Amino acid sequence: MFNLSIVTAEGLLYQGDIEMLVAPSVDGELGILTNHHPLVTKLGPGAMRVVKTDKTEQTLFVNGGYLEVLNNKATILADAAENIDAIQAEQATAARKKASEMLKHAKDDVDREKLEAELRSQMIRERLAEVNKFKKKQ
Numbered sequence: 001m002f003n004l005s006i007v008t009a010e011g012l013l014y015q016g017d018i019e020m021l022v023a024p025s026v027d028g029e030l031g032i033l034t035n036h037h038p039l040v041t042k043l044g045p046g047a048m049r050v051v052k053t054d055k056t057e058q059t060l061f062v063n064g065g066y067l068e069v070l071n072n073k074a075t076i077l078a079d080a081a082e083n084i085d086a087i088q089a090e091q092a093t094a095a096r097k098k099a100s101e102m103l104k105h106a107k108d109d110v111d112r113e114k115l116e117a118e119l120r121s122q123m124i125r126e127r128l129a130e131v132n133k134f135k136k137k138q
Contacts, residue, residue, distance in 0.1 A: 001053055002034050002072040006060070008081050013060075020051040021074055023067055030067070032074055039069040043078065045121040047128055059084045061128055063121050089129040096122040 004021060006014040021032040024046025032039075043065045050058045065078035099119040106112035 002032075002036075002074060004050065004074045004076070006062075006076045006078060006081055008078045013078070013081050014050070014058075017053050018050055019053055019055070020049075022049040023076070024048060024062065025067070032067075032069055034072060036069050036072075036074075038071075039067070041067050043067055043076070045117075045124050047084070047124075048076075048081070059128070059132070061087060061125055084128045084132045087125055087129040087132070089126065089133050092122065092126040092129045096126050098122075 001017050001019060004014065004016060004018045005012065019033075023030050023032065024044050025041045026044040027041075029046075030041065043062055045063045046061070048060045048062045050060065052058065060081050060083055062076070062078050063080040065076060065081075068075045068077075096119065099115065099122045103112065103115040103119055106115050
């Protein structure tokens with residue numbers, strides 16, 4: 001068991017003791033268990049799974065940031081994060097379409113790069129919302 005804190009610009013999103021964390025680093029998924037070696041890594045957009053001490057799981061969408069692990073404490077400073085239960089599939093689809101349309105009108109390479117990152121992020125949110133919607137039907 002170790003402690004996890006997830007902080008965004010809006011404030012503290014989650015704090016508590018957990019059994020396992022699976023986070024999307026820029027180099028791929030990263031699993032964290034108790035007594036993990038010290039680590040600092042950059043996060044990419046994706047699904048983050050939190051396995052709580054009662055063995056229940058919570059999945060969040062994280063859109064970049066940093067993860068630090070030190071002395072059985074993990075701290076995530078996320079650019080943005082939200083519980084996937086809060087993501088509405090229709091809104092995620094609309095956001096993806098808007099990002100795709102904006103990309104068509106990119107003014108330069110810097111603008112195009114930002115818009116491509118936004119489009120990737122919205123595609124991941126949309127996929128997570130659809131998967132979550134499917135799981136709830138079962």
